Amino acid sequence: MIIEYIAAFFFIGGFFFLAVGVIGLLRLPDVYTRMHAMGKCDTLGAGMVLFGLMLLIFDVTNITKLILILVMIATINPIITHLIAKTAYNRGTPMAEGSFLINDYVASQRRRRRRKLQEVAIEEGDETGQ
Amino acid sequence: MITTLLNALVVGLIVISLVSIIRAYGGPSVLDRVVxxxxxxxxxxxxxxxxxxxxxxxxxxxxxxxxxxxxFIGTLCILKLLREGHII
Known part of the structure; x- marks a missing residue:
């Protein structure tokens, strides 16, 4: 009987975190911040709901399958978050107003490539000029 | 008790999914929809x-x-298509 109350606590906590993730998805101003809400709240809410189900079911085979799903979600969600961030940054998705980058890697690489192209063009021009 | 709570939880999860369809329908970029x-x-x-x-x-x-x-495979294919322009 007491285990049902513990499971109910985990269910309510998991639903709270899933709802907070959806509120963050609706109200945050940017792709990157929305992705932050998705990654953290989704993993934590799914983990708490799965833990409550493990307490309720209490069978070795099914608990093993639930642990497998939990490990799968906890592995997949950071991979997806990382890939979405990388894709958004490489595509140049605009950030919210007032945010800035400290070390803009893509822009510095582009600048370096352009400088190298200019140097090659100047050298070739000199050779053809002589 | 726990059956009632789980039924209410299912209804709440369905409502949350319907609310997050708003962002999937009118998101400014493709990546909002993916999220x-x-x-x-x-x-x-x-x-x-x-x-x-x-x-x-x-x-x-x-x-x-x-x-x-x-x-997971579907999201991976969409992101690879967005990054490189082709899947395979």
């Missing part, structure tokens, strides 16, 4: 697992596992 679909996928997996407990038929757990894997 919203990811949240809906997690909610659907939770609904499948809760029904597996409510109906006492635990084969639905395998269905949820396959659903997680399929959603």
């Amino acid at each position: 919203a679909i990811n949240i809906i996928t997690t909610n659907v997996v939770m609904i499948i697992l809760i029904f597996a407990y409510l109906e006492n038929s635990y084969y639905y757990i395998d269905v949820a596992f396959v659903f997680v894997l399929g959603a």
Whole structure:
């Protein structure tokens, strides 16, 4: 009987975190911040709901399958978050107003490539000029 | 008690998924839609697992596992198409 109350606590906590993730998805101003809400709240809410189900079911085979799903979600969600961030940054998705980058890697690489192209063009021009 | 709570939880998860469709419909870029679909996928997996407990038929757990894997491969293909312009 007491285990049902513990499971109910985990269910309510998991639903709270899933709802907070959806509120963050609706109200945050940017792709990157929305992705932050998705990654953290989704993993934590799914983990708490799965833990409550493990307490309720209490069978070795099914608990093993639930642990497998939990490990799968906890592995997949950071991979997806990382890939979405990388894709958004490489595509140049605009950030919210007032945010800035400290070390803009893509822009510095582009600048370096352009400088190298200019140097090659100047050298070739000199050779053809002589 | 726990059956009532789980039924209410299923209704709440369905409402949350319907609310996050707003972002999937009118998001400014493609990646907003990808994020919203990811949240809906997690909610659907939770609904499948809760029904597996409510109906006492635990084969639905395998269905949820396959659903997680399929959603992962789908999101991966969409992101690779956006980054490189082709999938294979």
